[in-house]
Amino acid sequence: MPKISKKGMQMPESPIRKxxxxxxxxxxxxxxxxHLNIGQPDIETPEIALNAIRNFSQKVVxxxxxxxxxxYRQKLTEYYKRYDIDITPEEIVVGAxxxxxxxxxxxxxLDPGDELIIGEPFYANYNGFAINAGAVVKPIISxxxxxxxxxxxxxxxxxxxxxxxxxxxxxxxxxTGYLYSKEELEILRDIVKxxxxxxxxxxxxxxxxxxxxxxxxxxYLKGIEENVILIDSVSKRYSACGFRxxxxxxxxxxxxxxxxxxxxxxxxxxTFGQVGAEAAIDTPKEYFVRVLEEYxxxxxxxxxxxxxxxxxxxxxxxxxxxxxxxxxxxDSDRFCKWLLxxxxxxxxxVMLAPATGFYSHPSxxxxxxxxxxxxxxxxxxxxxxxxxxxxxVYPGQTN
Amino acid sequence: MPKISKKGMQMPESPIRKxxxxxxxxxxxxxxxxHLNIGQPDIETPEIALNAIRNFSQKVVxxxxxxxxxxYRQKLTEYYKRYDIDITPEEIVVGAxxxxxxxxxxxxxLDPGDELIIGEPFYANYNGFAINAGAVVKPIISxxxxxxxxxxxxxxxxxxxxxxxxxxxxxxxxxTGYLYSKEELEILRDIVKxxxxxxxxxxxxxxxxxxxxxxxxxxYLKGIEENVILIDSVSKRYSACGFRxxxxxxxxxxxxxxxxxxxxxxxxxxTFGQVGAEAAIDTPKEYFVRVLEEYxxxxxxxxxxxxxxxxxxxxxxxxxxxxxxxxxxxDSDRFCKWLLxxxxxxxxxVMLAPATGFYSHPSxxxxxxxxxxxxxxxxxxxxxxxxxxxxxVYPGQTN
Numbered sequence: 197m198p199k200i201s202k203k204g205m206q207m208p209e210s211p212i213r214k215x216x217x218x219x220x221x222x223x224x225x226x227x228x229x230x231h232l233n234i235g236q237p238d239i240e241t242p243e244i245a246l247n248a249i250r251n252f253s254q255k256v257v258x259x260x261x262x263x264x265x266x267x268y269r270q271k272l273t274e275y276y277k278r279y280d281i282d283i284t285p286e287e288i289v290v291g292a293x294x295x296x297x298x299x300x301x302x303x304x305x306l307d308p309g310d311e312l313i314i315g316e317p318f319y320a321n322y323n324g325f326a327i328n329a330g331a332v333v334k335p336i337i338s339x340x341x342x343x344x345x346x347x348x349x350x351x352x353x354x355x356x357x358x359x360x361x362x363x364x365x366x367x368x369x370x371x372t373g374y375l376y377s378k379e380e381l382e383i384l385r386d387i388v389k390x391x392x393x394x395x396x397x398x399x400x401x402x403x404x405x406x407x408x409x410x411x412x413x414x415x416y417l418k419g420i421e422e423n424v425i426l427i428d429s430v431s432k433r434y435s436a437c438g439f440r441x442x443x444x445x446x447x448x449x450x451x452x453x454x455x456x457x458x459x460x461x462x463x464x465x466x467t468f469g470q471v472g473a474e475a476a477i478d479t480p481k482e483y484f485v486r487v488l489e490e491y492x493x494x495x496x497x498x499x500x501x502x503x504x505x506x507x508x509x510x511x512x513x514x515x516x517x518x519x520x521x522x523x524x525x526x527d528s529d530r531f532c533k534w535l536l537x538x539x540x541x542x543x544x545x546v547m548l549a550p551a552t553g554f555y556s557h558p559s560x561x562x563x564x565x566x567x568x569x570x571x572x573x574x575x576x577x578x579x580x581x582x583x584x585x586x587x588x589v590y591p592g593q594t595n
Numbered sequence: 596m597p598k599i600s601k602k603g604m605q606m607p608e609s610p611i612r613k614x615x616x617x618x619x620x621x622x623x624x625x626x627x628x629x630h631l632n633i634g635q636p637d638i639e640t641p642e643i644a645l646n647a648i649r650n651f652s653q654k655v656v657x658x659x660x661x662x663x664x665x666x667y668r669q670k671l672t673e674y675y676k677r678y679d680i681d682i683t684p685e686e687i688v689v690g691a692x693x694x695x696x697x698x699x700x701x702x703x704x705l706d707p708g709d710e711l712i713i714g715e716p717f718y719a720n721y722n723g724f725a726i727n728a729g730a731v732v733k734p735i736i737s738x739x740x741x742x743x744x745x746x747x748x749x750x751x752x753x754x755x756x757x758x759x760x761x762x763x764x765x766x767x768x769x770x771t772g773y774l775y776s777k778e779e780l781e782i783l784r785d786i787v788k789x790x791x792x793x794x795x796x797x798x799x800x801x802x803x804x805x806x807x808x809x810x811x812x813x814x815y816l817k818g819i820e821e822n823v824i825l826i827d828s829v830s831k832r833y834s835a836c837g838f839r840x841x842x843x844x845x846x847x848x849x850x851x852x853x854x855x856x857x858x859x860x861x862x863x864x865x866t867f868g869q870v871g872a873e874a875a876i877d878t879p880k881e882y883f884v885r886v887l888e889e890y891x892x893x894x895x896x897x898x899x900x901x902x903x904x905x906x907x908x909x910x911x912x913x914x915x916x917x918x919x920x921x922x923x924x925x926d927s928d929r930f931c932k933w934l935l936x937x938x939x940x941x942x943x944x945v946m947l948a949p950a951t952g953f954y955s956h957p958s959x960x961x962x963x964x965x966x967x968x969x970x971x972x973x974x975x976x977x978x979x980x981x982x983x984x985x986x987x988v989y990p991g992q993t994n
Contacts (some may be wrong), residue, residue, distance in 0.1 A: 439865070
């Protein structure tokens with residue numbers, strides 16, 4: 197039997213996925229499982245987007261342009277103008293989700309062995325994309341005690357060497373919910389400029405910002421226009437994960453030209469998702485007001501509940517719909533499995549993501565979990581109650 | 596400005612795309628351009644598939660399973676049973692087109708520097724996918740004089756070394772239309788077995804087989820079940836290129852497990868495309884009978900027309916909807932550009948694909964073009980007339 201590639205062997209398996217069989221078992225045993233483990237929103241996809249897909253009237257579902265349907269890219273420029281981001285349709289390459297756009301970006305900027313700096317904890321699949329491209333992730337730790345703020349410049353400078361090509365930042369952050377300030381982005385700008393690096397900025401949670409704060413896009417930074425590559429997606433914005441539509445945006449013509457070559461090789465992004473995404477840009481403002489209120493309330497439930505549990509701690513996340521919480525537990529993988537396998541409260545339990553999956557060092561994140569607040573407030577409250585009761589009886593608790 | 600990756604620099608630009616501005620100019624000048632340059636069928640997508648998409652009733656368009664919607668994979672097993680290919684839903688990983696499925700296969704089997712043998716001329720994007728994965732294409736030439744038959748075993752053995760990991764075959768073939776026989780596939784089986792290689796078999800044109808012949812799938816080969824990876828797509832079968840739905844199928848559990856890790860990193864394939872593709876499996880048989888008759892007639896028009904032109908030659912292709920023809924010209928890139936820029940007959944011209952794009956050596960394919968017969972017979976006849984007249988006056992003709 198021929199061998200599997202080394203790259204394939206290195207591809208990580210998500211610690212969340214390892215838990216799926218235990219969740220299935222719990223459900224088979226008749227238990228209700230609250231899913232706080234994934235970033236799949238429960239919010240309805242805007243009708244305006246679904247209707248556009250229902251009304252698709254072409255007789256032949258053709259390949260679209262490799263960079264995406266032109267009318268969609270035009271409409272996207274309108275969307276970005278609302279955020280004072282001035283771009284042209286030619287500066288956009290549409291991908292099958294932010295995932296593919298990120299692969300285009302990494303393949304365009306990094307060769308095998310090149311290094312990509314990412315603040316840890318980070319979205320687990322970043323590592324998968326890097327391995328896919330043969331690139332190496334160089335993590336810089338941010339800690340729960342500082343609320344997951346940007347690490348000091350000195351940490352970046354320690355990590356930079358002749359193989360460093362890019363810094364990747366997710367803002368607002370998955371998994372921490374951290375919202376980077378203008379000042380923090382300016383620090384990144386200075387580093388990027390000094391070492392002539394790419395700044396890949398994943399801003400798929402742009403709309404999910406709380407406490408009346410404003411999101412500050414890396415696209416606003418002056419003097420590094422050729423360095424910034426914006427990654428975006430409609431998955432969370434319009435609760436349209438199945439559309440598989442994201443994009444790469446940059447003012448760097450060489451990056452655009454190269455990303456387009458990768459895009460041409462795979463022919464085109466999905467047509468129906470683009471049709472829906474184009475219509476979604478006209479989603480009424482009230483939709484977002486309602487969604488934001490909902491997530492704001494959910495965040496408060498999670499944060500307040502966690503912080504009232506003895507030995508537990510959760511910083512106040514200002515964006516996205518995740519928190520990373522510290523719990524009084526010995527091993528988050530073991531705890532999350534135990535929740536599904538051995539625990540229930542009123543015949544209910546909760547599925548969380550062990551934070552170990554968001555760190556590159558196996559020793560990190562052992563007393564942390566990521567909670568996605570993608571359930572309605574009433575359900576979230578019950579889920580938090582479950583967690584509270586679980587922490588009282590978990591055999592590996594450290595309180 | 597930071598550098599572009601070497602890999603990005605190596606990514607090929609398609610010679611067809613270079614012609615697009617000239618086609619646009621010809622159209623602006625009021626000329627009709629017959630597009631024989633692309634594999635975009637003009638056949639209508641089956642209504643049954645479009646209706647399934649129109650009737651999509653879920654309120655939230657969620658991520659599907661990373662390996663594809665389960666009911667779709669189940670339905671796919673039914674489709675393959677019609678061709679005596681017995682597989683389970685667990686042996687399928689759905690991708691965003693054959694393109695993504697191929698990337699999964701190459702990344703799973705080949706590390707940077709590993710070699711992939713492909714019979715030349717070949718589908719240009721194979722090279723792009725290989726570069727994407729850091730792998731190296733080792734071409735084996737098949738010639739127009741032998742009708743693009745499989746080269747002799749000795750050619751394969753000359754190409755195999757310690758870095759060889761896989762042979763990739765496209766059957767029926769794009770760009771040549773060649774249909775590999777059972778005997779040729781058994782030769783491939785013997786080589787694959789002897790050197791313990793993967794056999795990646797792209798069978799997206801399975802249904803497009805003429806002259807009453809039968810397609811022989813590499814999945815039928817005995818004794819190399821763990822070596823064969825089938826790549827498939829709904830793009831051509833149901834004229835549904837914009838669905839972006841393909842798949843990877845194998846009985847090799849390690850390959851499946853690894854391909855799934857790549858699939859999990861990008862979360863899921865497009866939902867609407869899968870919904871349409873699932874319904875399309877119930878497309879009435881008559882659809883294919885009609886489509887096949889249509890393509891059969893088109894092939895005959897192209898083949899007979901070419902072979903009646905002085906100094907031109909076209910083997911009789913038995914599958915897909917392409918032919919590679921030899922023309923009495925000095926340089927196919929120059930000729931195809933000239934057709935758009937300087938030639939018209941009754942204010943009409945024709946856009947062809949220079950065959951140079953399907954060879955890895957820049958010296959090859961200079962007197963060959965690929966013709967996609969994706970137009971109706973009446974239009975094809977006019978396009979062939981254009982070509983005939985063009986050959987009479989082309990300044991670089993070699994007759």
